[in-house]
Amino acid sequence: MRVLLLWxxxxxxxxxxxxxxxxxxxxxxxTALITALILGLVNSVIRPILLLLTxxxxxxxxxxFILVINGLMFWFxxxxxxxxxxxxxxxxxxxxxxxxxxxxxxTAIVMPRHHPQPPVRSG
Numbered sequence: 001m002r003v004l005l006l007w008x009x010x011x012x013x014x015x016x017x018x019x020x021x022x023x024x025x026x027x028x029x030x031t032a033l034i035t036a037l038i039l040g041l042v043n044s045v046i047r048p049i050l051l052l053l054t055x056x057x058x059x060x061x062x063x064x065f066i067l068v069i070n071g072l073m074f075w076f077x078x079x080x081x082x083x084x085x086x087x088x089x090x091x092x093x094x095x096x097x098x099x100x101x102x103x104x105x106x107t108a109i110v111m112p113r114h115h116p117q118p119p120v121r122s123g
Contacts, residue, residue, distance in 0.1 A: 009110060013103045031083035038081060039073070047069065
């Protein structure tokens with residue numbers, strides 16, 4: 001259930017990005033759902049390999065190169081999902097940053113983490 005809710009949150013986030021960055025467009029909820037699914041798969045399979053291969057430049061840039069990788073993944077997915085369009089690299093860069101920030105905020109609002117309290121010892 002949690003995975004489906006995260007998927008829906010990411011799809012809704014994708015639908016909101018064109019209102020902030022007009023150079024990114026998503027045609028429908030269906031397109032947003034497919035794009036969110038593919039972004040999740042790409043980020044879980046291809047992104048770790050890219051992070052490993054670019055580790056030296058990531059270290060030199062103090063981790064900022066990860067933002068470039070995120071933008072490239074966003075742009076890559078837009079290249080083969082019909083109905084999801086990104087105008088260029090910089091649009092993908094800013095779109096990926098917005099996607100990450102908004103998705104994190106919405107996830108925290110909809111699914112707050114509950115930290116169990118340790119049991120209270122008596123006496």
